[in-house]
Amino acid sequence: MNQQVIDQWAPELRRTLVGALAADGSITDAAWRAAFAAAPRHLFVPRFYQNTSEGSAQIDVSAGDQWLRTVYSDTHLVTKDDVTSSSTAPSLMATMLEALDLSGDETVLEVGTGIGYNAALLSERLGDTQVVSIGIDPQSVDDARRHLATAGYHPLLIDYGEADRFSGIRRTDDSTCEGESTSYDDACYYTVEKLTTETDHGIVSRGWIDAAHSKSLSKPTPLTPGQWTTVTVPLRAQDEVIPKGRILGLAVTLSDTEWTSPNDTGATIDIDLAGSKLNLPATSGKLTAPTKPQPIDVDITTPTHRPDLHDQKN
Template sequence: MTTVRARVTILVSSTVLCLGSVTGTATAARMPDDPGAPGAAAPAPTPATPPYVDAARKSTQPVYDYADALRESVYVDTELDTDSDGQNDVVAVDIVRPRGTDLSGLRIPVIMDASPYYSCCGRGNESEKKTYDENGVIQKMPLFYDNYFVPRGYAVVGVDIVGTGRSTGCGDVGGKDEIDSVVAVIDWLNGRNTAHTADGQDVEATWSSGAVGMIGKSYDGTLANGVAATGVNGLKTIVPISAISSWYDYTRSGGVPYSDDYMPWLGGYVGHDSPACDAVRADLGDNDDDETGDYTSFWAERDYLKTASKVKASVFITHGLSDYNVQTNHFSQWWTALAKNKVPRKLWLGLEDHVDPFEFRRDKWVDELHKWFDYWLQGLQNGVMKEPMASIETAPDVWRDYKTWPAVNRTMPVPLSAGKLGAAGKGTVTVTDEPDLTEDDIVSDPSQVIAGRQMFLSAPLPAPIRISGTASVTLKIKADSTTTPVTARLIEYGEAERFSGIRRTDDSTCEGESTEYDDACYFTVEKLTTESDHGIVSRGWIDAAHSNSLSKPTPLTPGQWSTVTVPLRAQDEVIPKGRILGLAVTLSDTEWTTPNDTGATIDIDLAGSKLNLPVTSGKLTAPTKPQPIQVDITTPTHRPDLHDQEN
């Protein structure tokens, strides 16, 4: 079955052909700009009323023929020489834009997806790659952006970041060189830089209004965050999807590495195969400090939170609450940093893991993205900034809007006692590291004594509670070693039908116009649920010596008390009445992380320990007597890396 949005669609043997389009004539004057929030760029002005603007709808309309669009491939100059060959690197830029605007002299805004994936791995659920005609000019641009937005008066630009695709040089995996290579393109689009064709002819972006919006998932969205954090002029908005805000936090948690030598591996996975680039990647491995887990200048260069105060672009964040590839701390800490700078922003949180909302909320996503770009790049006063700030999926395909996020800016301290959550305790409990303990072992039989695990259980909830924000666990510990990983899991117990993922179907929908070589039709997905007796609310890891400082760890003094805080991953979830919350504390976790130290024993002072829970209402109480809970479950046994799921 195929769903059609504003076109005729024919389904033949699971192949979708999209024919025709709906067009309209813009008749009204351009709406005045809205200055937006303090500290942020206003929507981009345009000097004339474009023919693609319908004032009655306050929307751009598809008036240009996509098949007749101008397609160009250029090379933007940089001041980089990342492969040390004595020649400055160039950045390959592919452009699709409406021919009608070129003939009329209109300057139009740009939607940009900068990526390392266009040649190596592909984009989207179908893993689409760029393809070129016999002259080396872009023929097919991945994803639906050009099919949908070019007929509506936008240029869509795909950038091969330095060291990838048809660009020269060597990438530095989230570092200054990669970010600067994208900034160079924005500078060219604003007349501040030069570019040339493959045969060396100079080319100017005389068609560009200078207003740029960046979008992309995973690495692409990460680049959008990094470029926005430079404060480059001309970047008006970004739409980071499942994006990294700090590469340190992507490769480790509080000093505990997720895996070894990830940065050089990723550089090789997406980048050029050459001796020069091998040397650059060797430097990445030499400087990543995997063996210590320390936060160094290497990671500071790749930490976009440090310069979030420079962000002038508006930001529309989307993230999956089940994402343990780019984990939820990335969107939450970026969101918090943007809020401090009063950046205009919007947030979508789905139940899914590392998935683009185009896959799981397609119709609404395309419409909302259209409104967002119309407002910030075309200056149309369509009310998008008057909508609720946050939209959150509370059950499969059930969404609720909120005025702000998180729901609370405070946490409720939940005391711990022996085996109980919600009552203050005395004395100590002991945890001895069991590196072979699996997550299935840890969360099963929560009322039983299991070596290597301390479980704390609440009484059944007397009313629903909403956990909204970032929880943490504060533990007063005495260890027999100078450091140890500490792992915490927050679990909710109770039989229920729970969301368990998505699966691609054989159905397609079409979002934009198609040609014989570039269709706008993409498979849909269906959401899966599973009957289970528990759900993991959040996880977290810390190396005890890094608890107070990631850059200057303080070794524990064996036999002396110290306080360690384990940050859990951000979450927004309503826990129904009658469920039981469990807090599991273990030491090293060899399924989700690659700890440097194992084998310790710690004592936990219950009176000095607590769960810090961001909740909107209700309270947690301890059970009056032990409650046997039997569970039989299977949970993920590894942390997926950036390349494991859809790019």
């Protein structure tokens, strides 16, 4: 069964499953009906195992119609041959999710990521930034993260924490003087006070890309509508101490209203999150200057020089 056939039949099979769950009373909330109709269970169950007279048999996409129809049936599916992972029957999942009695503005912590399908349903219901899911098996968590990314859900990208963060400076009435004064400079300067505000999030860095100058700031190279293009957005260099356990989030917007005054053109963009990558130069532990920081084991890229934006070759 090729991807085109799956994309064609999966939505109809989801609608049929949701209709059956609604008919037997498993789903009574319209918001959960919409979530089950949207979340692609087949992405989280690329294979499952069934008992046969000859033992356990693996059923995957190569089984075609049998695999896809079973995935979108009200069936509990074992997803590992050692029976340590499974996908709960949708009717039971719907009953448990409706029991949460969500209004839509909550943040949910899911303990036990499993295959990721439940996190996908919660993300459809609440928005993926409102869902945090944790698991104990690294391989299962990695698989779930990959399936969630393929489906367009990223519930682990953002985690906000209360902290005092820099919000600006204020001039005080005190001044300090350094050196000799002259007729035009008294060598005295007002001191400033650092201001902080307790917030639930803070911006570490930011970057921009001009869609009309996607490759150069000196030569117009606009993005082509309807065509996928790979672009690189450099972030401003910033020294920041990230507390242990904090998760960094990446927000992508069409304009930066804090620094610019954009005109609404009605333009939209699609971003392939599963094919995107964020590279951060980082160090960990205590550093004693002038010791050279040792990078932690992450995928990073570091520019070797600052480009001349006035150079026509850039």
